[in-house]
Amino acid sequence: MNTKHWYQLDQSEVLHILQTRLTGLNAGEVIHRQKTHRNILDTVKKEKPWLMFLRQFTDTMVLVLLAATVISGAIGAMADAVTIMAIVIINAILGFIQEYRAERSLEAIKNMASPHALVIREGKKASIDATQLVPGDIIWVEAGDKIPADVRFLETYSLEIEEAALTGESVPVAKNSMPITAETPLAERFNLGFMGTSVTRGRGLAVVVETGMNTEMGKIAALIESTEQVMTPLQRKLDQLGKTLIVICLAVCGLVTVLGIFRGEAVLTMFMAGISLAVAAIPEGLPAIVTVVLALGVQRMAKRNAIVRKLPAVETLGCTTAICSDKTGTLTQNKMTVVKAATLTREITFSKEESGAKGYLSVANAQYIKSLDDPAFVYMMEAAFNCNNAQVTFEQGKESADGDPTEIALMIMAYKAGIRNSLTRVREIPFDSDRKRMSVVVKKHNKYLVFTKGALDKLIPLCKSIAGGGNYKEDINTMLLRQEQWAQQALRVLGFAYQEISAQDAAHLSEEELEKDLTLLGICGMIDPPREGVAESVRICRQAGITPIMITGDHPLTA
Template sequence: MQIIRQPWSITNEDVIKLLETSNKGLTEKEAKNRLVNYGTNTFHNKEKINILSLFLKQFINPLIFLLIGASIITVILKEWVSTFVIIFSVLLNVLLGFYHEYHAENTLDKLKSYIKDRARIIRDGREQEIDSSLLVPGDILKLSYGFRVPADARLLTVNNFQVDEAILTGESIPVGKNEKLVPITAIISERKNIAYSGTLVVQGYATAVVCSTGNETEIGKIAGIVSELNRTDTPLKKGVDHLAWLIFFIAIVIVFVILILGVLRGEQLLPMLVLSAAVAVGAVPEALPIVLTVILAIGATRIADKKGIIKKLAAAETLGSATLIMTDKTGTLTKADMQLLGIYTKQELISSEFHKEDQKLFSHDQKKLLEFALSNLDITIEDREEDKKKWIFKGRPFEVDIAKACILHNISFSTINSFSSFIVLPFNSTNKFSVSLKDEKYIIMGAPDVLLKKSNVSKEEYLKLESWIKTTSESGKRLIAVGTISKKHVKNNISPQDIESINFLGMFVFYDPIRPEVPAAIKNIESHGIKIVIVTGDLKGTAIFIAKSLDWAVIENEVITGNDIRDLSDEELLIIIPKIKIFARVTPEDKLRIGKLYQKLGEIVAMTGDGVNDAPALKAVDIGI
């Protein structure tokens, strides 16, 4: 069997052949052999903290070394009170540091939490469920709604299959998948025929063949990068280390000066040794480690009161020393929750009014669009209480938001028992639209570019609508178009090919809203002289739109993409990045590189992030949040 490094650029048939498997799956015997050869489907990280090593690590501090040396001298001099005070200082410092860091180490390891315990596969021609750690390359996976993908796999068949890849790419919008080939140079977010380990299936189902497991998966590679990174010393640690070595050398100099002067004056050697040792002990600030630890512990406690966990005590000081913050977009600047921004009729879109946003009151025509959309929603309602505002909807986020808008604007739900009963052609990633039947009309809802091409609009209207769709999509918004066809113009058993000459009605616009507290926080941070840059896996246009939503002035040459970064050397980037405000379409490796380059420029770098794609950079920078 041959391990495939770029399965997205190879046909399904070749992938199956190279992995020496089939649609019936591996045999149990072959699966056991491969488990021995390729190992379990788990992360094998080098970094593994245990209680003893965490405790002993607290002693690795130049000041502690000085104090231990001083305590040995006081024992020799039989200065028992000094010995007790110094040892007490050392133990108190070590125990305080150990307590806070052990408490933080008990938090959930986020990387491992993305791997589910069970996987549904085909082996020996039979569908079965196994522990996901026992998956091997060549296994045939069955993926469906609600499951996390247990390993990197090449898609063989798909049916309306969508995956949330935010943990890897940072993009908040679910990605439609298919089995078509993509170029070998495609980045993770462009590999539509691969289902990645740790990502969440949000719609449809698929079959796939496992190509990589464990540390060979994309999420495993990120875990490997994280485990091999060395933590950067904090500014406080660097300062304390420098002070400790300075005290050490001063103490040595004092010892030699006292010895030499004493010998020159004719004093006996032993008394002079005792005197110089006593002076050296006096030069050691035995209270300093305790003072520093207590101050940092107070800082950590205050941050804990704000629902934050300080993993390393020294991070409490670094947070206040940061000169630059790298922030991701999804979930940090935004809510990571696509919401309905506005409803636009065709007439509004082709007139000067099409730029309106944040609508609060809908017109009669806009409410009509809501009514049409209501019959095309593939959702269910739980706990149908008398108060409709308390209804719980289950379905795709966009459809749920349309349903909530219907309630807000008193659109009648009285005839709705099962939404899907109206749908005659469900949505899928091939057609990119769904069709429902209501009041002798077929209602079509789906991708605006697809509906526009199948519509009966004039050429002039087509060009205006096409331009609006392109501009709005590039700004990070998600669009859903709505149109109708009279039933009398279509045969009874409707098929996707029958959908032509659509009466284009309008558009629903969705966006990922800014967190309300973010604009004020950014202004406050920048007022203290701290620079902020956005580092995101999203499109360039999306990132610029977010910046403008924050009233954050950005011009074209202050934005750079991941492709541009990968084409430049470190030396070239060091010249460019001080002027950059937005890094778009970046990979985890790009984020890591950017963080290190800022550190080379002398910045004390903090980074915020909530996805696995942020993990390497979060560890490499001065402080990860």
Template sequence: MSEVPDAAIKGPNDQASGEIWHAVDADRVLALLLTERGGLSSAEAKARLATYGPNALPEPPRRPAWRRLLAQFDNMLIYFLLAAALAAAVLGHAIDAAVIVAVVTINAIAGFIQEDKAERALSAIRKMISPRAHVWRDGHRVSIAAADLVPGDVVMIEAGDRVPADLRLTRARGLLIDEAMLTGESVAADKQDHPAAPDAPLGDRHCMAFCGTVVSAGQGFGVVVATGGRTEIGRINSLMQSVEQLTTPLLKQINQFAQRFTWVVIVAAAALFAFATLARGYAWPEALIAVVALAVSVIPEGLPAVITITLAIGVQRMARRNAIIRRLPAVESLGATSVICSDKTGTLTRNEMTARRIVTADHTILVSGSGYVPQGQLLSEGRVDADANQAALPLIRSALLCNDAQLRQAGEHYVVDGDPMEGALVALAIKAGFDPAAERSAWQRSDEIPFDAQHRFMATRHSTASGDHVIFVKGAPERLLAMCQSQSSAVGPRPLDHQFWTEQIARAAAEGERVLGFAMRAPVRASDQLGFADLECGLMFLGLVGFIDPPRDEVIQAIAECRSAGISVKMITGDHAATAEAIARQLRLTEAAGAVSGADLDRADDDEFSALIHRSDVFARTNPEHKLRIVRALQGSGAVVAMTGDGVNDAPALKQADVGIAMGHKGTETAKEAAEIVLLDDNFVSIVAAVREGRTVYDNIRKVISWTIPTNGGEVLSVTLAILLGFAMPMTPVQILWINLILTVTLGLVLAFEPTEPGTMSRPPRAADAPLLPPFLVWRILFVTLLFTMGTLAIFFFAQAQGHTLETARTMAVNVLVVFKTVYLFNVRYLHASSLSFRGALGTPPVLIALAVVIAAQLAFTYAPFMHTLFGTAPVSLQDGLVIIGAGAVMMVVLELEKLLMRRSGALRRLGV
């Protein structure tokens, strides 16, 4: 390969080149970037961050505010309303036109404000789920936000990671990277650390890892050569997948319904206009403005906006519960979830691993202490046994050296940078008297085979000052036992006793422990690269370490809540069957005996498989294919499945599930990309809280629809009957528009803010294919429309019978209709319980604020002289006012009786509630 001159390479002060890094030796790259394999200092990294800026792709330019405001009018419903306003203005009805324009404008402003809030909320969510990077700073491995990477940082990447910046690899071991997003190649690229040809195309630059690509297997180290917009992905301006825009199948369904409903209204309005002019002799301008007012009133123009607000509020509430929604349809799916398939470690348990048991060929040692705090003793039969502890030292040394974790103190707590089990092993080594830094310095690592789910072990090769070389291996005990020919003992190596170790593994697992095995080979020759051939013979089994990860206390209650909500919880883990059973018993997860193993699933045909997954709640020793098959089988039986996962191997099942839930702390970027929800705290309780919020969101959407459509029907039918039957209209067109204006911007919005209804988690999950207008809502539309019409006309005719003027009678009709709508709002706040309670009467702050605005507006409408001029109203006496309030009380009682009868008869459930 020809030598690349320094002039062709840009250093850290000129990051924009990038094209030639792949052709340069790794040590030379480090020198040119003024860094070393131990990474940058914190001060230097801070200075470079100030120079280059954050490692983030440029935000797409936002539309100007005036364009976003005009976009709120780009809707068929709005076009119709504006045409109606124009018609009213041409006919000389300036007030009617002004009210229609006010309705449209207020609706547009509300949508504009909500869109702006949604964009800000989604931007915040992107930051919350932004990827992390493992880097070396000041010689130590730390985890930082990918946005804080700078040129010269030394980064470690492994299976499941999304590459955080453009890297020149300095070390690659079994490293495969999926670069399809850049190269279109469907096969993962094999990466090496030696230079490539200067003219190598992008797909052949085997020593480069590009920002945004995903590590499929192996492990690698690299130095950052480009960040942000200077990366390859930045150059082609291809953004990584981000949180979806605020659109869902339900919103599309609502928009389609609104458009179809608008056409129905237009046709019906035209027919009513023809009847009024031809059959009843109305002057066509008066008939037209009346029909326009009715059409404006009945069209639910604010429904899509209110439902959007409801969804956005749900997303924000879930974020406060540590559940970040990446794809909004998940909000809807959560409300219908009937099965939650959960990983065990860190989700159902604390993920605070503690090395509890050490088993050698001659001794069993129990370790005191908990968590990562390196304080405790090694006890044999309740006391410190020097011989037992001495026999365990080779195993503990192996556990410390075949280990990539760092244990550090952060205030009063100890934090692990790396795998939790490896962190627990570091804590164990300190308890045994080792100094991790000194031990690792004395036993220099020269190569490793990183852990992979396929071969289920990790191996490292070390050299000492005397020149000896030794290989340490840790992994699944069954896998290591199959690789070993001998075992360590007090009298030296002796033949491997498989039965003894199998019994010890079963004993530890039966007590809920997770078990790792340890082995070594010494002496070995120093080869260029550690390979599987080095592990085929000569391995000596050192012993076992059992770990405990106690269940989260709060998960027990959460599982009980799921059971009451009709949601089945299934634990799917790669752990030993006995371990899974022990944890399930502690969590009271299942009453069924035993766990189903992956081997059991493999032996089952389709029918047996289906029976197994429905009969059992605990699945152990599973692989990605098992998880995917379990999800598909559950879905095939009609279940709506939420699936949790954290690793690359979980991604297929996460994508297949109706709701994929990735872990925020321990989850790989692959898992997060495949999921709809990211849990910031990796806690099962947050899943249950998210399901509760999902049900609340769906309930609130149904309440919005249940209130909006029926309440419009009462005023429309009252006026329509007046035209059809030939009596005086109980409301003028401008009064109809007033009702639409004042209620759309007040009561029409507050149901979006409703809290969770009591008993929400005591109901079975809703059907996933529930229609937009279930039978219950159709019944409510007819029932409430009829009640409102009867009540409004009764008050109107009562006023006329009392000798009141037409203006007073109409004023009373408008007021009673507003009272009916307000009463009905309180009724639909609780679809599954009575609203006649202190809590029901008290209302939420948004309800009370809206009610205060409505009362003030109606008082002005009734008593303010200028309103009399604008809307043709007249004052109402105190006695008539009490009649109106009494009619509202009667309406509330009737509505509550209907709800009570339907609830007790089971009709609510049969009608889709």
């Protein structure tokens, strides 16, 4: 319905193009649009059971055995013919049962995941099956919901969505309703929601812009359907073996017949003898043995809650030589805890026995204190607390947190350091994966402060000085050396910077100008503990000859 990018349009343009309104579509409009728009992902048509059974007889080795059955019957060796045919049928039954069960299991899982949507039509809210949505429908989504179609957000309230299914990034993405003028990759279209992704926080009002196969998830489904089916390594080897056996059998049959005729034997007698030898050379038990072994493998996988659709896939899994895995949230618990913080002149260690508010502070001489007489440290804690969108509440020494794990860890660190109250936020420059930083402008008494947090290598070019420092280059090298030392301890390092500006600058400076000529306050180091069993899984992979590969954006030494 629209040749432009939805994320580049403002709300009024989107509503105009979709011919809809905030009160939603009426019944007539919905019926009309449902004739041309289906919110269903077209999957490969289900194969009929009898076709699935017949497909078991299409492998080259099975065709060779069927030919051997016919030939055995033709020459009068009925016992051999019956035996070979029985083996072929048993092989087909085993393969059919496994595939049929797997398809039924997958179908049951799909039916369990039938989503619903809270839609506004004719000004009234109603919960409907997501398959009934059409472009132009106005819907509400909130924490815990699956996005039922591709949508453009009209209003958002602390909305965050986990888009790992599309982008592979486990950290939830903050959404807003502002148009984006520049060409933007999928992962950075912050005003769009995509079918199949999950709302982790907040709520939002959105208009459906694409449904079914026109969604981003639908495009992936179309690519999967168009993918050429290739044979597994085992299927290729068996296919090659079958073709080789055909050549050998024909050669043996011809050679025996020709040699017999040269010796004066009857042509028919030698022809029958050649055929008998050719049939005898066929390993009729091989397909049955392979099927039984693979079926046993499928049963073992089933006990580990893994569904295998086709028997040869078990052998393909056994051929794996490398496994690529995301780090955060996959190999690790995605539960960040700050264990160290440092300004230029002081290093602070946070306790590890509690990830919550009960933790204490210590300095290198092990003297426990509640606060530090260090302005840079105080400003750094205020930056961590205010340049932050997490929601953390503390009751009876326990925290209740909602938001990004990194920001939750920073909030708890600041709380341990004695920061309790948020400053008034005036502006925000949100974090994104290219900038690797976030900034806010806050008002503290009569002063306006810019607080910036992010990767240290991205902050240093924006800074002109370091709090408490003298020689800038030497001070920078000191901080970089500390970062490297912490990274070797598997700590993820973030930097903090600030500057004081006027009220006029707070309102009118561009984003680039706000993040210019900053003063570096310090750094903090946080750790994300590995998931239980990860080390053992890595050890087993290496023992099996599989190379585990970790994919991460962290500092190489941290990884």
